Amino acid sequence: MSENFVVHTRPPAKLNLFLEIPAKRDDGYHEIDTVMAAIDLCDELQVQRTDDPTVSLQANWLPSRNEIARELGLPTTESPSLADPEDALFIPTDERNLVVKALQAFRQHFGIASGFQARLGKRIPAGAGMGGASSDAAHAISCAAQLHQVTHHHQELHQIAASIGSDVPFFLPMSCENGQQACMGWATGRGEKVAPLAISSDFDPSETYLLIAYPPIPLSTAKVYSALRIPKDPVSSAKFRQALQSNNREQWESSMMNRLSEVAEEITPQVKDLLKSLWKSGLETCQLTGSGSACFGVASNFENASRILNALQSDLTPGVLLRLARITPTAAPIRTERS
Ligand SMILES: C[C@](O)(CO)[C@H](O)COP(=O)(O)OP(=O)(O)OC[C@H]1O[C@@H](n2ccc(N)nc2=O)[C@H](O)[C@@H]1O
Ligand SMILES: Nc1ncnc2c1ncn2[C@@H]1O[C@H](COP(=O)(O)OP(=O)(O)OP(=O)(O)O)[C@@H](O)[C@H]1O
Numbered sequence: 159m160s161e162n163f164v165v166h167t168r169p170p171a172k173l174n175l176f177l178e179i180p181a182k183r184d185d186g187y188h189e190i191d192t193v194m195a196a197i198d199l200c201d202e203l204q205v206q207r208t209d210d211p212t213v214s215l216q217a218n219w220l221p222s223r224n225e226i227a228r229e230l231g232l233p234t235t236e237s238p239s240l241a242d243p244e245d246a247l248f249i250p251t252d253e254r255n256l257v258v259k260a261l262q263a264f265r266q267h268f269g270i271a272s273g274f275q276a277r278l279g280k281r282i283p284a285g286a287g288m289g290g291a292s293s294d295a296a297h298a299i300s301c302a303a304q305l306h307q308v309t310h311h312h313q314e315l316h317q318i319a320a321s322i323g324s325d326v327p328f329f330l331p332m333s334c335e336n337g338q339q340a341c342m343g344w345a346t347g348r349g350e351k352v353a354p355l356a357i358s359s360d361f362d363p364s365e366t367y368l369l370i371a372y373p374p375i376p377l378s379t380a381k382v383y384s385a386l387r388i389p390k391d392p393v394s395s396a397k398f399r400q401a402l403q404s405n406n407r408e409q410w411e412s413s414m415m416n417r418l419s420e421v422a423e424e425i426t427p428q429v430k431d432l433l434k435s436l437w438k439s440g441l442e443t444c445q446l447t448g449s450g451s452a453c454f455g456v457a458s459n460f461e462n463a464s465r466i467l468n469a470l471q472s473d474l475t476p477g478v479l480l481r482l483a484r485i486t487p488t489a490a491p492i493r494t495e496r497s
Contacts, residue, residue: 162496162497163206163207163305163494163495163496163497164204164205164206164494164495164496164497165204165205165206165301165304165305165492165493165494166202166203166204166492166493166494166495167203167297167300167301167490167491167492167493168200168201168202168203168490169200169201169203169282169290169293169294169296169297169329169490170196170197170198170199170200170293170329170486170487170488170490171196171197171199171200171282171286171288171289171290171293171483172194172195172196172197172288172289172292172293172325172328172329172447172448172488173194173195173197173288173368173370173447173448173454174192174193174194174287174416174446174447174448175193175194175195175342175398175410175414176191176192176193176395176398176399176413176414176415176416177190177191177192177193177415177416177417177418177448178190178191178192178389178392178393178394178395178415178417179191179383179386179388179389179392179417179418180388180389180392181388181392182388183348185348187324187348188348188383188386188388189346189347189348190324190345190346190347190348190349191346191392191394191395192344192345192346192349192395193342193343193344193345193355193395193398193399193402194289194325194328194342194343194345194488195341195342195368195485196293196328196329196341196342196485196486196487196488197368197370197483197484197485197486198483198484198485198486199281199282199288199370199481199483200281200282200486200490201220201278201279201280201281201282201290201293201294202220202277202278202279202281203257203276203277203278203279203294203297203298203301204276204277204278205261205274205275205276205298205301205302205305206274206275206276206305206497207272207273207274207275207305207306208272208273208274208275209272209273210272210273210275211271211272211273212273213258213261213262213265213273213274213275213276214273214274214275214276215251215252215255215257215258215276215277215278216251216276216277216278217249217251217255217277217278217279217280218249218278218279218280219247219249219279219280219281220279220280220281223235223247226247226479227246227247228476229475229476229479229480230246230247230372230374230476230477230478230479231374231475231476231477232246232247232374246374246376249278249280249284255278255291255294256291256292256294256295256298256322256323256326257276257278257291257294257295257298258276259295259322260295260296260298260299260302260318260319260322260326261274261276261298261299261302263299263318263321263322264298264299264302264303264318265302267314267317267318268306268308268314270306274302274305276298278294283372283374283452283479284376285375285376285377285378285451286372286376286377286447286448286450286451286452287377287379287446287447287448287449287450287451287452288370288372288447288448288452289325289328289329289448291323292322292323292324292325292326292328292329293325293329295319295322295323295326295329296319296322296326296327296328296329296330296489297329297489297490297492299315299318299319299322299326299330300315300330300331300489300492301492303315304492304494312330315330316330316350319350320350324348324349324350325345325349325448326350327345327349327350327351327352328343328345328349328352328488329488329489330488330489331488331489332352332353332354332488332489333354334354334355334356335356336356339487339488339489340354340355340356340487340488341357341363341485341486341487341488342354342355342357342402342485342488343355343488344395344399355399355402355403356403357402357403357405358402358403358404358405360405361402361405363484363485363486364484364485365459366456366484366485367456367457367458367459367460367462367463367482367483367484368454368455368456368457368482368483368484368485369436369441369454369455369457369463369466369467369470369480369481369482369483370447370452370453370454370479370480370481370482370483371432371435371436371452371453371454371470371474371478371479371480372451372452372453372478372479372480372481373426373428373429373432373451373452373477373478374477374479375426375428375429375451376451377422377425377426377429377449377450377451378449379448379449381425382418382421382422382425382449382450383418383449385421385424385425386417386418386421387421389417392417393415397409397413398410398413398414401413411442411443411456412443414443414445414456415445416445416446416447416448418446418448418449418450419433419445419446419450422446422449422450422451423446426450426451428451429446429450429451429453432453432474432478433445433446433453435470435473435474436453436454436455436470437455439455439466439469439470440462440466441455441456441457441466442455442456442457442458443455443456444456463482464482467480467482
């Protein structure tokens with residue numbers, strides 16, 4: 159596809175509905191056993207080819223940096239500059255950004271001389287445990303594959319994704335046996351071994367509402383993992399996955415867990431307080447996602463979810479970003495148009 163095409167996609171965030179860490183590996187990573195669901199809280203990503211043999215990225219918050227800052231109770235600025243590392247809403251646009259890293263890795267792997275230009279609109283909070291940067295990276299790889307017509311090179315694209323981060327492969331296209339795009343995945347290894355999780359046909363993802371609460375305290379994934387004590391008797395995700403696949407809602411809700419929650423609460427007491435507020439609000443099952451600091455709860459229907467969201471907004475904002483989301487395919491569709 160020549161330079162005059164632009165591809166657009168909307169990388170979704172993820173929540174860990176189950177996360178157990180059975181062992182520490184010799185390579186400094188941990189073995190994990192996790193079930194992740196993609197949710198319709200999405201960034202916006204646009205990629206096009208350029209003759210210039212480099213990767214350039216522009217990034218901004220959506221709807222605006224100051225709007226997000228207001229919700230989080232952070233100072234607004236007349237001339238918001240996302241390039242200021244001191245800014246709590248800083249988004250790197252150099253090789254520290256996983257979109258740039260992923261596009262560079264793609265060019266290197268396929269020996270591509272031309273470059274890429276990307277634009278990123280952020281809605282997924284960073285340092286939240288919601289896989290924002292990982293999802294952006296995976297979707298940048300899928301966009302580049304579309305532009306260079308190598309979308310069928312699945313193994314190589316997976317290899318590039320796994321080299322960028324443990325959560326990245328989850329966001330590559332995955333189809334269930336029934337041919338449908340997967341919304342959930344079972345990840346093991348350090349997270350790079352992902353299998354689509356087919357869910358029961360009577361489980362309607364659009365009828366499961368998830369309420370997400372993000373306090374502006376970015377938690378470092380490495381720091382949370384390094385503080386973890388490996389459990390003597392790790393819990394397998396088998397029971398949880400079986401309950402999902404048979405749509406036994408009571409069973410899968412009661413077997414949700416996140417082994418990183420305890421350490422995250424020790425590192426950041428605000429996470430503990432936030433979880434208490436979510437449980438008190440009437441949500442059915444509340445827990446940390448990933449390595450945090452975002453937490454989420456499950457609501458049984460839209461009415462309950464909206465009522466609880468309104469109640470939490472008056473209690474917690476400004477200061478906590480609250481979002482209502484539903485489960486969605488892990489790999490967002492890619493739209494191509496002439497530039
Ligand atoms: C916590 C989760 O989000 C759960 O889905 C993931 O396990 C983390 O995935 P991620 O953010 O993509 O993590 P990476 O960027 O690959 O690794 C960041 C750091 O987290 C720690 N890390 C990550 C994954 C893993 N299985 N074991 C680890 O110990 C390592 O110190 C690593 O250097
Ligand atoms: N595309 C990106 N969007 C936002 N932040 C990014 C991106 N690429 C790199 N970063 C940097 O990486 C840090 C972690 O971002 P984020 O938390 O979204 O990563 P992640 O590993 O995908 O998610 P998780 O929070 O689940 O670990 C951010 O604080 C930011 O400095």
